[in-house]
Amino acid sequence: MSAVNESTGTENTAAPAAMNLAPNGKPKIIGFVCEWSLGRNDDIHEDGTVKGMDHIKTLKIPCSGFVKTEWVTVAFENGAQGVFVLGCPLGDCHFNEGNFIINERLEQHVGRLTNRKILDDKGRVAELYLGATENGEFFGQLEDFTKYIAELPPLVVQAKKPRAVTPKKEA
Amino acid sequence: MAGYTADQAPTSRSGPFDRLADGIHRGIVSVDKAINKVIPEEFNPFYYLGGITNVLWVLLVPTGIFLWFYYKPTTSEAFASVDYLTNGVFFGNIIRAIHRYAGDGMIIMAVLHMVRNLFTDRYRGFRDVPWVSGVFLLLLTGVVGLTGYLLVWDQRALVVTDAIVKVLLSLDLIIGGLGTFFARALLAGDSPNNLTLARMFFLHVGPAVLIFFFLWVHYLRLHRPKIWPPAFVTLLTIGAVLLVAGLLPVEKSLPATQPMMADQANIFYDVFYLWPVLLLQTASPAVVLGVLALIFGALFVLPWLPQKAHRYVNVAAVIPENCTGCQLCAIDCPFDAIVMVAGANPDPKRNELAVVNDDKCAECGICVGACPFHAINLPLMDEYAVRDKVVALLQ
Ligand code: SF4
Ligand code: SF4
Numbered sequence: 405m406s407a408v409n410e411s412t413g414t415e416n417t418a419a420p421a422a423m424n425l426a427p428n429g430k431p432k433i434i435g436f437v438c439e440w441s442l443g444r445n446d447d448i449h450e451d452g453t454v455k456g457m458d459h460i461k462t463l464k465i466p467c468s469g470f471v472k473t474e475w476v477t478v479a480f481e482n483g484a485q486g487v488f489v490l491g492c493p494l495g496d497c498h499f500n501e502g503n504f505i506i507n508e509r510l511e512q513h514v515g516r517l518t519n520r521k522i523l524d525d526k527g528r529v530a531e532l533y534l535g536a537t538e539n540g541e542f543f544g545q546l547e548d549f550t551k552y553i554a555e556l557p558p559l560v561v562q563a564k565k566p567r568a569v570t571p572k573k574e575a
Numbered sequence: 576m577a578g579y580t581a582d583q584a585p586t587s588r589s590g591p592f593d594r595l596a597d598g599i600h601r602g603i604v605s606v607d608k609a610i611n612k613v614i615p616e617e618f619n620p621f622y623y624l625g626g627i628t629n630v631l632w633v634l635l636v637p638t639g640i641f642l643w644f645y646y647k648p649t650t651s652e653a654f655a656s657v658d659y660l661t662n663g664v665f666f667g668n669i670i671r672a673i674h675r676y677a678g679d680g681m682i683i684m685a686v687l688h689m690v691r692n693l694f695t696d697r698y699r700g701f702r703d704v705p706w707v708s709g710v711f712l713l714l715l716t717g718v719v720g721l722t723g724y725l726l727v728w729d730q731r732a733l734v735v736t737d738a739i740v741k742v743l744l745s746l747d748l749i750i751g752g753l754g755t756f757f758a759r760a761l762l763a764g765d766s767p768n769n770l771t772l773a774r775m776f777f778l779h780v781g782p783a784v785l786i787f788f789f790l791w792v793h794y795l796r797l798h799r800p801k802i803w804p805p806a807f808v809t810l811l812t813i814g815a816v817l818l819v820a821g822l823l824p825v826e827k828s829l830p831a832t833q834p835m836m837a838d839q840a841n842i843f844y845d846v847f848y849l850w851p852v853l854l855l856q857t858a859s860p861a862v863v864l865g866v867l868a869l870i871f872g873a874l875f876v877l878p879w880l881p882q883k884a885h886r887y888v889n890v891a892a893v894i895p896e897n898c899t900g901c902q903l904c905a906i907d908c909p910f911d912a913i914v915m916v917a918g919a920n921p922d923p924k925r926n927e928l929a930v931v932n933d934d935k936c937a938e939c940g941i942c943v944g945a946c947p948f949h950a951i952n953l954p955l956m957d958e959y960a961v962r963d964k965v966v967a968l969l970q
Binding site: 500 | 695
């Protein structure tokens with residue numbers, strides 16, 4: 405699937421170039437950010453953008469273990485070039501096990517995505533495990549992640565079929 | 576999307592205590608980081624403070640039973656029996672030293688465990704039961720340690736008994752006669768006599784047995800409590816105790832039956848258990864009692880001190896029509912909050928239904944990530960809303 409997209413380039417679809425890159429010219433990245441991990445800081449704005457990194461959009465979640473692997477697929481289908489999950493340091497999860505659990509789930513899910521050739525590189529999904537004082541590492545690791553992804557060919561994932569929307573019942 | 580509003584956000588913490596807690600939290604993380612540079616993080620002892628406490632407790636039980644074989648709980652024979660088990664029994668001095676230093680280690684580790692959980696905000700909300708049982712465990716550990724020092728019945732024990740009686744008598748200031756009653760009950764009379772040590776012995780072993788009960792309560796809300804640290808940390812702990820026990824034999828003392836040592840300043844006090852006795856040298860008994868009451872009173876109510884309650888706002892909710900009874904959420908839930916109820920599923924072909932126990936739920940959402948059938952949700956962070964938000968962020 406990805407091979408087709410690589411060869412078709414931007415002419416056909418016109419969308420990819422615009423779709424894949426954020427206005428600042430860097431690949432679009434989505435992050436799921438555990439609200440306990442980095443501590444209270446001003447580095448992530450209210451609207452989810454990371455200070456000084458406009459191509460990264462984040463969602464605040466209660467625990468890294470909350471992430472449904474399905475959302476990772478959805479992010480790639482909608483033009484994300486990379487996805488990261490930020491949790492507490494392994495062994496120090498606020499909810500005891502959330503980061504170990506997401507670590508396992510992502511490993512399995514990303515393996516499946518690469519096997520099915522939906523993803524070209526496992527490195528497109530990153531796991532960050534950082535504690536309250538590690539804002540410096542946070543920016544460092546995100547910069548490395550961005551650089552890594554920028555070197556990969558643009559990724560276009562088409563949803564295989566319109567996702568069957570499960571009739572949603574209110575709880 | 577349906578997200579948290581400002582008052583519901585679990586992390587909306589401000590106020591002087593929260594700022595202080597934040598500072599200490601940062602300190603704790605810095606220490607962790609420094610340790611993680613030296614040893615792999617899965618072996619970082621600071622992630623297993625509770626487990627280390629438990630290892631020490633498990634060291635204390637068999638060594639205590641060993642000591643009990645030789646111990647005679649009467650004022651006339653106690654000192655001689657301790658002296659015999661120390662000097663006359665093969666390895667007796669080492670076993671006694673292990674019992675002594677493991678006890679010290681236990682209270683140190685328990686306090687570190689408590690401080691860590693306090694300042695990383697892991698003491699309130701859904702963690703009220705572990706916290707309160709933990710305070711009970713601390714109190715019991717203190718009582719066991721204190722009475723342990725009396726059992727030796729040396730001159731220090733006399734001073735400590737005297738201190739306990741003084742502090743108890745200061746209770747008379749609040750309710751006349753209550754302190755006297757307790758003091759008499761403790762000593763089995765007005766002054767130490769041959770029955771006293773039997774009571775102390777009971778107060779050493781009785782609370783120790785209660786520790787097992789409170790440990791059970793302590794673990795009740797966890798699906799997979801870290802009861803044992805990794806083998807590396809366990810061996811490190813045991814090794815440290817053995818090393819200290821081998822290098823530092825328990826100090827020699829004079830029996831209580833001899834005339835009191837002229838220079839009482841030479842008596843060695845273990846600050847970890849006997850700090851109230853040391854405090855008594857400079858403060859009045861009522862003050863010591865007040866300090867103890869204040870510390871434990873504050874610890875007991877801490878989870879409910881006026882703070883933004885962040886419980887029962889976002890408890891996981893099951894959508895019974897979607898639940899297949901696959902148990903994945905119940906397996907992953909770290910707090911054992913999901914029970915699989917047989918025969919409750921609306922679809923008769925699917926037998927079990929996941930049911931969330933609101934009191935145990937930590938609102939972490941780990942079950943949401945586990946469920947492949949869109950059957951469990953955090954009401955304030957609906958999974959479809961999050962998915963739509965992901966799509967919206969990418970436009
Ligand atoms: S949100 Fe789910 S996983 Fe977390 S404690 Fe509640 S029931 Fe368990
Ligand atoms: S994981 Fe989902 S389908 Fe399976 S038992 Fe839990 S709620 Fe039901």
